[in-house]
Amino acid sequence: MKVEEFSSKKIYSEASGSCAAVDGNINMELNEYGMYEEIINGHKYHEVDKLVEYVSPNLNSETDEAEIAKKLYDQVYDIKYDERIGYFKSLYAGHVSEGDYRENASSGGMGTWIFKELFEKNLIDGVIHVKENLDPSSAIMFKYDISKSIDEIKVGAKTKYYPVELSQVIEIVKEVPGRYAIIGIPSFIMAIRLLAEKDDIIKNRIKYTVGLICGHQKSSKFAEALAWQVGIKPGDLKYINFRKKLLNRPASNYGIEMIGTIDGKDMTIVKPSDELLGQDWGQGYFKTMASDYTDDVMNETADITLGDAWLPEYTKDSKGNNVVVVRNPVIDDLIQEGIKSGRLKLDIVDKDTIFRSQAAHYRHTHDELAYRLYKKDKINQWRPKKRIDASKNIPLLRRKIQDLREEISIQSHIIYKKAVEIDDLNYFIKEMGKLSNKYKLLYKLMALQKKGLLGVMKSVNIKISTVIKKMANSL
Incomplete structure (x- = not known):
């Protein structure tokens, strides 16, 4: 692909860092709007690597999530399939009972608990997840990093509505032998699967994938704008917890905790999310363009998918609950063992319950994507190839x-x-x-x-x- 063609299409790229991982002339940088962008270096550089198009889910026209998932899970014993949620072996809703995993999580604590179990059972050596960036010279608040102890793994708990990319940790994985588990949104997990199709080192070292259900990606300005509304001006925000649980309120009515400088003093402020402009997820403040061009709601290529249990029977509990879609039999065994030992409190649910928890998200991301594709076709503008046909x-x-x-x-x-x-x-x-x-x-x-x-x-x-x-x- 010519550099000019790539440059015109990259607005639809998920900016996962997969392109930079296969082409050394591409760097990932935050642009003026706080979104990661693939920056091409070198004046004499005329073409991007042939793998760039393949490893970016939205630029890839050769395969899709359904085909990749079929390769991964179709032969799993007792596997089932539903066109809305993909392959599944078991479906649950609930939370972690043991320790403080639930307390320190955005919802039910299942993500950190799964990593802990994989680590304790000597199935992995490290976890690739998003953590606070401790580099004082960097303005970037969060980044992907690798944890190699349970204490480190716990540090990466909680959802971060902040841009991240994978190129640096992918480089580490390729350089440092080991068995890794990774967590990510649908496009990022799909990017890992596409990288694994072309790179045996990635395929052999990333053993398990934990997928998140994600409405859309945000720019770094989302966090900045929230902080500004409570008096912390741009550049003065030092820490943000996007999902602070507020006791005696429904799980969906969470708070935003921010630490920053106001009038020369460091202040900690907690504000209910519904009191801040931009928190209506449907409106899509600070959303990236690529987020509107995925049709993968349930993270179909992940070994286990986790989301918020946005259901009346679960949201009334302010401590939070997960919906859980399990595809990998090893992880399924860990969960069943956790239920039997009382360390997990999970209800077995049906596929309609899982779908119902994300019905509004599914309508926008899947059903009404057809109209967004139609609008691009109407003006003869290139757009990603999707599993859904364009229609108004x-x-x-x-x-x-x-x-x-x-x-x-x-x-x-x-x-x-x-x-x-x-x-x-x-x-x-x-x-x-x-x-x-x-x-x-x-x-x-x-x-x-x-x-x-x-x-x-x-x-x-x-x-x-x-x-x-x-x-x-x-x-």
């Missing part, structure tokens, strides 16, 4: 929501950048608030449409009756 065959208001989500996502990057330049947070809040209000209005229109004419009239009559009763009681 979704309801009018859903199309409007998709249009507005795209506008919100794009404008959040542009407007925030200007807000920083003019040192005016209120400019960002005001301008983005206009778009957010349009978004909320669309949802109100959908609610009215769902009720129908009779339903709307009934609601109006109920409100009028309530007002009349209040007036009568006051006389």
Whole structure:
């Protein structure tokens, strides 16, 4: 592929670092909008390595998640398949009972617990996961790193809504023999699988993959904007916990904990997420373009997939719960042993329960991707090859929501950048608030449409009756 062609397509790249891992002339750098970008070095460099296209899920037109998953899991004993969640051997919902794994996790603690079990059973030598960047000379807050003890593994607990990339740890894996487990979002796990297809060292050393269900990737400005809203100006944020559990509240109503400098003093501030602009995941503030061009909701190529149990029967527990999709028999055995010993409290659930926990995510990422593809085709713009056919065959208001989500996502990057330049947070809040209000209005229109004419009239009559009763009681 010519450099010019790659440069025009890389906006759709997941920026996982897989391209840099196979081409030494590509470096991963955060751009002015706080998103990782593949930067090509060398003025005489005319073509990228032929593997670049293959190892990037959104640039690869030769294979897809379903084909890779079939190679990995189709021969597993007693494996099942559902087109919405992929292959599965066992399905669960619940949490870790032992120790403080659940307490220190974003939800049920299953990710760290699985790594601990693999480590204790001498099945791995190290874990590749996201940890706080301790380099004081770097402005990057989080990065992929390798942990080689249980204490180190625990440090990597909790979800980070922050850009990361894999090229540096992939280099370490290739240089340092060992057995590794890795955790990542769908596109990152798929990138690892594609790298393994072409590199026996990666294939033989990365033994287990833990996949996360992920709505979309965020830029580094997401964390910065949250902190600015509580008085920590850009450049002064030192630490952020994106998922601090707030006791006696539903698990979905978590807090954001931030440490930073305000008026020369280090301050720790915890704010409920719903009190901060940009926390509505559907609106997609600071979303990367590539996030809107994946059709893999359930991390189909991962040995085990973990997500939040966004279900009424589980979210009422403020301590958090996971949904769990198991594909690898070794991990399945570890979990069953954990349940029998009482170290795990997991309910066996069916595929519909798993799907229901991510229904809204599935609608946007899978079903309505067809419309996003259609829009690109309509203007003759290149876009990734997906398992879904382009189509505008979704309801009018859903199309409007998709249009507005795209506008919100794009404008959040542009407007925030200007807000920083003019040192005016209120400019960002005001301008983005206009778009957010349009978004909320669309949802109100959908609610009215769902009720129908009779339903709307009934609601109006109920409100009028309530007002009349209040007036009568006051006389």
